[in-house]
Amino acid sequence: MYKYIILLHILGATIWTGGHLILSILILPKALKNKSVEIIQNFEQPYEKIGIPALILQVLTGLYLAHNLLPDFSLWFSFIPGIxxxxxxxxxxxLLTIIFAADARFRIIPRLNENNLSSLAWHIIPVTIISVLFVVAGVSFRTGGF
Ligand code: HEM
Known part of the structure; x- marks a missing residue:
């Protein structure tokens, strides 16, 4: 069972982190250069359909994996070295991802236009960095960290 959950977790990671890297490296610079909200929307609208389920999958499988490695919930915020x-x-x-996503969804996106695109960039870039840090933290479970 555990290996199937890890497989789902990694598949979700490829979608979430991979999608955000494409958005930050390819789509966002093009949108900023052309001052085009449409370029972002053309990527985000189809991507969201797979990106949000992928994040939900990450959370569910991640909580399962964490509970398996560390059944005692009281240790989850203990920051004892290791797991x-x-x-x-x-x-x-x-938590940071949820804060950035909620702020973008409810505050930035409803008022988005070509003049305030940079405020969306200030969400996309941190969420992408955080998505890579998720992978770094994930790999650290086995490698002991970097
Ligand atoms: C978008 C979010 C996430 C991404 C991209 C991500 C990515 C990864 C990656 C790449 C691994 C390495 C797996 C391996 O070495 O086999 C991993 C492992 C792990 N992740 Fe996540 N993760 C995410 C969210 C979460 C969440 C929310 C939790 C919950 C605490 C979590 C808990 C774990 C655990 C416990 C492992 C270690 C599994 C093991 O080696 O047995 N992850 N993650």
């Missing part, structure tokens, strides 16, 4: 620290990092990264 508890990486679980704690993952949960902080998740």
């Amino acid at each position: 508890p620290t990486f679980v704690g990092y993952k949960l902080i990264l998740l």
